[in-house]
Structures are given as structure tokens and as C-alpha cells.
Amino acid sequence: MNKYRQKNLRSYMTKILIVEDEAITAMDIRNSLSNFGFDVVGIVDSGDKAIQKSGELKPDLILMDITLKGDIDGIDAAQEIKTLFDIPVIYMSAFTDENTYERLKLTSPYGFVSKPVSSELLIVSIEAAVYKHDLDKKLAESEEYLRLIFDSSKDYIYSHDLDGKITSANKCLCEALNLSEKEIIGKTDFELGFTEKMCEELDKIRSEVYQTDSTAKYFNSFTLPDGKIHEYEVTLNPLHDIHGEIVGISEVTRDLTEQKMLKKELNEVWELFQNLYNNAKVGIVMGNTKGRILNCNSAFENMMGYSLDELKNMSFEEFTHPDYVEKELALLENLRHGKIKFYEIEKQFIRKDKKIIWGKVTGGFGISTNGKAVNSLIIVENIDERKKTEQEIINYATELKAIFDMSGIALAAVDTNGHWINVNPFFLNELGYTEQEFLKLNHLDITHPDDIEKTSELFSKLLSGEIDDYRLRKRYETKDGEFKCFYLTVKVVKDKNNNIKSVIWAGHPIDSSIN
Structure with missing residues (x-):
């Protein structure tokens, strides 16, 4: 069974809103997505309804037809949804003129699918969009953690x-x-x-x-x-x-x-991130069954640096990095003999200027009435920035974890119910708990009785938005029943929608006798 037809956990967890004013097309898309295990939470036929339902249903992703009924089209609706709810959008359209494309770019879409919609290519686009949006959210949260450490020092x-x-x-x-x-x-x-x-x-x-x-x-x-x-x-x-x-x-x-009161503190400022994940326009290539290009769109021309006339005289091997030629030839052979219906590969391209870039390729053959393979349709997404970004995220996550674990101050986090969800070795060593023991506790479980009222009052003010942070001297109970006093900085961490996700503790132990 093709791996994209297997209903996986990600599919079941992904809620999708379809915005399409052609009822038959909308039903076909809904049925395809349902077959793949996605949760279609609604279908609407206008931009106004799309904005309204986005706020009510909070979908994970929106499939947006560009041409819609009503006063606003799909592009205007997508811009409003992005501003209000930060929900990723994949556009659907039979064609786009230059003016429409320029408007489309300003909304930073997460993908574009040509009509008539191919179920397999649609699923690939959805998976890529959800994956990229998840990374964008994690990046924003990581940046907030970095700023907290910066300001808590x-x-x-x-x-x-x-x-x-x-x-x-x-x-x-x-x-x-x-x-x-x-x-x-x-x-x-x-x-x-x-x-x-x-x-x-x-x-x-x-x-x-x-x-x-x-x-x-x-x-x-x-x-x-x-x-x-x-x-x-x-x-x-x-x-x-x-x-x-x-x-x-x-x-x-x-x-x-x-x-004298600290064992180790942060000793360098982290270099800030560059802006990540610029959404690239997808290249579309028509070819024969042997890999020769018959036609392509301007996005692919710009991506490769060749004109269409030049590309028509070339085989895909000529602009594919040698490391990937044999693998893609094997995939084309499997397509030709009907062993697979489409293929997906991330590979490196060689541009006309000899620059090497990464692209994500999804390809398939049309089938004639006699069952033979005919011209191929290849979708190429420029993922050069994504590849660089993935490595940057990995490097940053490693560095951030090292700071957290090696910090010479106590660092910990609780959820909005006050349960510990993360703690660094310094805090554990000071209190004598193992990480497993500590994460089973609520922050009030180890708070000195005389400090509970003040702690609860400040924690409530944080969650209500009355304050964003506070500093406090308070006592925590160690595993052996003693109490240690800490000078703390406490601050909320919010997501892109300004919702509180967690509360961070940062501080150092002090002599409880100090006033």
C-alpha cells in the first residue's frame, strides 16, 4: 500500500477547512481528504464565511480557492485569516495572472495546488504545509525562551x-x-x-x-x-x-x-536568528516518459536559470546533481511500468550558473485509455531555505538545551495549572530531587506554607494578564524536608496567538536570613 494512503496519526490530528464555491469540487476534495484520514471540519463558499468559520472552528489548515463568491476573494480572505488567527493557507486555482500572483505572494501562503486537484499532490502539499507551520511555531517559542534567558540573567x-x-x-x-x-x-x-x-x-x-x-x-x-x-x-x-x-x-x-551567590551564569549573548522559511512558488514541469521537458512554468525557469527553449533541449539528467540521477531514473522506470502511481524525492539541482540548490520533486505519469503511461507531471518546490533552516533549528535547539542544562542558575517551567514540566540539573541539585520525582509535583507542593498565599496571588495575576512577570524571594522545600530560599524571576511564555503556554522560573539560591 502506498505510504500516502496509510491513515496515520498526523492525518487524524489535522483539521482542515475547505473554502470552495463549486459544490461538486468541494465534495470531491472532502472525500479525498477523508479517505486519507484528515478531519474536514467544514466547507464554505465565500471569503466572509471563511473568516467567520476560521475563528469558530480553529482549523489547522485551510484549502482556499482564489476565486470566490461575495465581496472578497480568497486572497483577501487569506490575508485577514493570517492577521487574525495565523492559520496556514494552501491556495487552489486553475490559473493565476501576474497581478493575482503578486497579491498572492503578499499573504505568504504555505502552498499552491493547481486545478483540477490531484489527490496525491494535495496530500503532499498539506503534509508539507503542516510540517512547516509546526516548525514556525516552535521557532517562535524558542525565540521567546532565548529572550527570557537573556532578560533573566x-x-x-x-x-x-x-x-x-x-x-x-x-x-x-x-x-x-x-x-x-x-x-x-x-x-x-x-x-x-x-x-x-x-x-x-x-x-x-x-x-x-x-x-x-x-x-x-x-x-x-x-x-x-x-x-x-x-x-x-x-x-x-x-x-x-x-x-x-x-x-x-x-x-x-x-x-x-x-x-559570590552564583555558581555559573550565562556568559555570552546568542546570535539572533535570521528570518526563516520564505515560501517559494512551486515549479510545474510537463515532460515525456523518458524525462525530456515539454513545457514548464516561469517559476521553474527562474529556479533553474534556464529559458523554456533551453530546457526543451535538455534531459532532466543535465540539471540534476549526479548523486540523484540513478535514483530518479529508477523511479521513472517504476512509473513507466505502473509499479508506482507517483514518486517523491528531495534532490539537488544544478542551475545554469552552476549554483546547486535543493528541490522537493513530486512526479507522476498520465495514463492513456489503453493503460499506457503518457506525459509526466512534475511539481518542484524550492526547499533550499528549508534545508538550511532545518540545520539551523537543530543547531539552535542543541545550543539552547546546553544553556538550560549547564546554567548556573535554577531554571524550571510549569504549565498553566502549576505542574512542573521542565527543570534543569542546577535546580534539582539544590533541592535534592530526581527529575522524575520533581516533575510529578505542583509548584505549590514544595512551597513554604508562609509563601503560598503570595505565590498563588502572583501566579493568578500572571495567568490573568494583569502582569507579565515578577520577582520574588521565596522558599522551596528540599527532598529531606529543609527549606531553601531563592531569588526568582518569573515570566509567562506565550504563543503567536498571545495565549499563555507556560510559566518560566529563573533564579538563584540566597541566604534566607537576608532581608
Whole structure:
């Protein structure tokens, strides 16, 4: 049985809204999706109804016909749905002119399926769209975690561009200078009150970092607005863009007086992500049964860098990376003999300018009345950015997990019911629990009785949206029945729809006798 005809768990979990004003077409699509195990939650025939039902039904994905009844077409409806609900949309249309395509691009669709709709290609498009949307959501959540760690640090974390102007500053630095982040960004050290001598010393150290592309560390003292002299350890690291070029310096300034209460803190600022997953227009290629191109759309021309006339004189082997030619020839042979109805492969293409790009290919043959294979239809999606992004996400997830596990402060998270859902080794070691024991508990289970009322009150304010974060000294019960006092920063983590997903704890143990 073809793997796309197997009803899997993802299919059953995916809710789809069909927006189509041709009743017969809508029913055919619904029946196809139901056969593949998808949950079709509704069918509507206008843009207004699509917007209304998107809010009521909260589907995971929308199949949107471009031409619809009513005052607004599918593109306008998709834009409104994206703004209000962030639901991925796959367009369906028999054709699009240049003006329509330009409007379509502005809505950042998750796919495009030509009419008449092929069930197999539709399923491939849905799976790809759901997968990409899931990754987009995880990326947003990861970015929120990174910002929380950035702002929860008790160190001053900031960065400079090549002109010496500050480009980022965490909450700790803002509080120390009694300035907002907006007031700090764009300023130089001198403009923020550093002495001329200190600025010269910093410029010298930064110059060394630029020239050697390496980490530098130095110690200094500085008088804050509170009038007290603080001793600092400053660590400087070069910041690189995606091409490896140095674009600035990150600096972590650690107050050594507070370091006595900390075992280890974050010591570098993570490089921010580049914008990921730009949606590419799908290339459509008509060919014969031997892999020769008969026709193609402009998207494929742009993707390969060849004109249609040039492509018509070529076989697919000529613009396919040698590593994939034999495998695709075997798939074409299986198609020709009816062993498979279509094939899917991710492969590398060689453009006219010799640049190698990744593409996701879905292909199939038409069948004549006598049962013989005729011309092929090939769908090519440019996934070059996706391939790069997948590796970046893997690398980032690994780095973020390492920070969480190796952090010298207590880090933990609870769900909206107050049950622990994550905890780092530092917190476990401080309280004496195993991870398995800890994750069975509610955060109030180990809260000192005298702290429960205050903790519950603040937690309720977080969940109600009255506050976004708070700081608190509170006591937790260790496994052996003792109590340890921590200074905590607590903040909510929200999804793209501004719904609270979890609450994060970050803090360090302190002497409970300190007022």
C-alpha cells in the first residue's frame, strides 16, 4: 500500500477547512481528504464565511480557492485569516495572472495546488504545509525562551556594532542605568557615562577582538548611579553574520559581588536568528516518459536559470546533481511500468550558473485509455531555505538545551495549572530531587506554607494578564524536608496567538536570613 494512503496519526490530528464555491469540487476534495484520514471540519463558499468559520472552528489548515463568491476573494480572505488567527493557507486555482500572483505572494501562503486537484499532490502539499507551520511555531517559542534567558540573567548583557553603538541590552543593564532599552540602543559608552579613559581601554580591547576574531576578558570597576563602586568581569565575543563576517561584539559584564551567590551564569549573548522559511512558488514541469521537458512554468525557469527553449533541449539528467540521477531514473522506470502511481524525492539541482540548490520533486505519469503511461507531471518546490533552516533549528535547539542544562542558575517551567514540566540539573541539585520525582509535583507542593498565599496571588495575576512577570524571594522545600530560599524571576511564555503556554522560573539560591 502506498505510504500516502496509510491513515496515520498526523492525518487524524489535522483539521482542515475547505473554502470552495463549486459544490461538486468541494465534495470531491472532502472525500479525498477523508479517505486519507484528515478531519474536514467544514466547507464554505465565500471569503466572509471563511473568516467567520476560521475563528469558530480553529482549523489547522485551510484549502482556499482564489476565486470566490461575495465581496472578497480568497486572497483577501487569506490575508485577514493570517492577521487574525495565523492559520496556514494552501491556495487552489486553475490559473493565476501576474497581478493575482503578486497579491498572492503578499499573504505568504504555505502552498499552491493547481486545478483540477490531484489527490496525491494535495496530500503532499498539506503534509508539507503542516510540517512547516509546526516548525514556525516552535521557532517562535524558542525565540521567546532565548529572550527570557537573556532578560533573566543577573549579568549585564549587551552588544555593540562596528561603530561602537549599543545594539542590544538586557533588563539587568537597563535597571542598573535606570534607562529603557530604547534609550540605550544607539548610544555609545561615552554617552552612557563611561569615562574617556574607560572608553579608550574598551576600544583597544574591542579592536583586538575584531582583529583576532577571538574572545577577550578583562576586569574593571565602575560607579553606578547608586553611588557604589562595583567590580566587574567583562567578557567580549565577536558576533558573526551568516557569512562568518564580524558585525559586532557581544559583552557580558558580571558583577563580582553577586557572583559570590552564583555558581555559573550565562556568559555570552546568542546570535539572533535570521528570518526563516520564505515560501517559494512551486515549479510545474510537463515532460515525456523518458524525462525530456515539454513545457514548464516561469517559476521553474527562474529556479533553474534556464529559458523554456533551453530546457526543451535538455534531459532532466543535465540539471540534476549526479548523486540523484540513478535514483530518479529508477523511479521513472517504476512509473513507466505502473509499479508506482507517483514518486517523491528531495534532490539537488544544478542551475545554469552552476549554483546547486535543493528541490522537493513530486512526479507522476498520465495514463492513456489503453493503460499506457503518457506525459509526466512534475511539481518542484524550492526547499533550499528549508534545508538550511532545518540545520539551523537543530543547531539552535542543541545550543539552547546546553544553556538550560549547564546554567548556573535554577531554571524550571510549569504549565498553566502549576505542574512542573521542565527543570534543569542546577535546580534539582539544590533541592535534592530526581527529575522524575520533581516533575510529578505542583509548584505549590514544595512551597513554604508562609509563601503560598503570595505565590498563588502572583501566579493568578500572571495567568490573568494583569502582569507579565515578577520577582520574588521565596522558599522551596528540599527532598529531606529543609527549606531553601531563592531569588526568582518569573515570566509567562506565550504563543503567536498571545495565549499563555507556560510559566518560566529563573533564579538563584540566597541566604534566607537576608532581608
